Amino acid sequence: MNTFNLELQSLTETHLSALLELDQTCFGGLWTLDAYQREIASPNSDLLGLISPLSTMELLGMGCFWSILEEAHITLLAVHPQYQRQGMGQALLFSLLKTAHDRGLERATLEVRASNLSAINLYQKFGFKTAGRRRRYYKDNDEDALILWLGDIQHPQFPNSLKTWHQITSEHLKSFGWLFTSS
Template identity: 40%
Template structure:
């Protein structure tokens, strides 16, 4: 995720989460070296995808000081910029035709707190729910937690959100308690917990869900992954 994604993320946040976070909240997470934010993008144009990657690379470059040290403000841009094959200066993107577009399909965020991964956000555009994008996104958030050497994960989910509960159970999350009237409308939150993130079984489970979800997305929904990267899925429709 990069700063330019925030307006679309706020729209998705409002649709899926009732406006859980503000713009300043997402900016704060982008600033934090203890947060990982991942986005799922869709476009009908390879040209536009390249432009988006160039934008991320440019934002990343702006965060590097003269000593070559990385400023935490754009740490999350690195996840996108790493998809660039050319490590040199990005070329100027070609003009984008009016009919070309890029859409945000999903966003996920985790906080790293001591040895814990707190998954604060996981949202998929309602028009694309049921296509296993949530499985894909959660598997990569947990992969980021493993990469940080975190040992357990936790999150809150609405007690009535059975599809989300089913998704989390696929990764071994179990209910550890409830937060009464946690949400603005008075609904309880279930507290879910997953330990043993560094275990061989958990890592194998994450890898299995990554592979299966990618295969199913490609086969059933005609998604193509460009480039093949663990941190950003950008799907292309064959028909514009």
């Protein structure tokens, strides 16, 4: 089997068109150009992307969180439909949590559609627990959002969890021919 490099990068202004394209594909245009420009410029936002130099697509996946006090609020996690179920969502979530840990944040939280079982399963694999529900949170269809929560990111055992998740994620990606590196 051929292997292809999969690189994690902090996204910049040069990635704006790819961000908008992936956003349109995955979310139907959730965020605007101005919104992505604000994320890139903000010192309280981490916007990460998965890129493969050999892919015709510039951006295979993206993830973002806001640092709010001691919390990483995950705002986006998306993988292009052509590349889903290959471990890229795991790679992005791992990378967001590692970045949050490295920033000294204490916990992570996010909202997810109550019907998005594959995303909920992914978050649960990484230890997220349901903390609550936001009724009619999504305006496109009035669907509820589950509030998911992961604490103890600064606990002394958390780096061991990160190592385990990195190994599991790398092995999953490798089974699809991807070699995962972060820059």
